[in-house]
Amino acid sequence: MTLTRYEPWSMLEQMRREMERAFDNRTGESSNVATSDWVPAVDIREEKDAFVIVADIPGVDPKDIEVHMDNGVLTIKGEKETEKKDEKEGYKRVERSYGSFYRRFSLPDTADPESIDAKSANGVLEVRIAKQEKVQPRKISVSH
Numbered sequence: 613m614t615l616t617r618y619e620p621w622s623m624l625e626q627m628r629r630e631m632e633r634a635f636d637n638r639t640g641e642s643s644n645v646a647t648s649d650w651v652p653a654v655d656i657r658e659e660k661d662a663f664v665i666v667a668d669i670p671g672v673d674p675k676d677i678e679v680h681m682d683n684g685v686l687t688i689k690g691e692k693e694t695e696k697k698d699e700k701e702g703y704k705r706v707e708r709s710y711g712s713f714y715r716r717f718s719l720p721d722t723a724d725p726e727s728i729d730a731k732s733a734n735g736v737l738e739v740r741i742a743k744q745e746k747v748q749p750r751k752i753s754v755s756h
Contacts, residue, residue: 649711650692652737656717663723663741667715670735679730679739684723688739689714 655666667688669677677690691712698705719741727742 650713652713652715654715661743663719663743665717665737665739665741667737667739668735669713669732669737671709672713672732672735672737674732677730677732677737679728681719681725681728681741684719684721684725686717686719686728686739686741687715688717688737 653668657664657666665686665688669690669692671694672690672692676692677688680687689712691710693710694708696707698707722743722745724742724744727744728739730737730739732738
């Protein structure tokens with residue numbers, strides 16, 4: 613039987629941090645926050661041996677996507693530029709859409725930063741982060 617530590621205040625603390633971050637972004641006080649023109653929909657799931665992040669990014673060329681891992685934070689950013697031309701008898705229509713996106717995800721200690729794989733196909737980006745064994749805390753004896 614595995615014991616799980618219950619920390620009743622952790623959800624409240626997480627909500628406080630999220631609210632602080634939201635207000636910092638809204639008021640523009642945080643100068644190191646990157647802005648986005650649009651936010652892709654993202655699904656996150658945990659599998660037996662990996663964490664998987666799937667983002668819908670239609671119209672984004674894979675060469676325009678950057679995936680970085682630094683200090684337990686996975687960053688996905690990129691830029692979309694599309695142009696659609698429609699020429700028929702008597703008229704010409706050109707539609708352009710463009711914009712950048714930026715998403716960050718805090719990963720658990722069990723995520724292996726050396727084993728990250730990213731693939732993009734048909735407007736869907738899949739980032740797979742392998743799990744590593746979590747190092748268990750150990751007791752260190754103090755000599756006198």
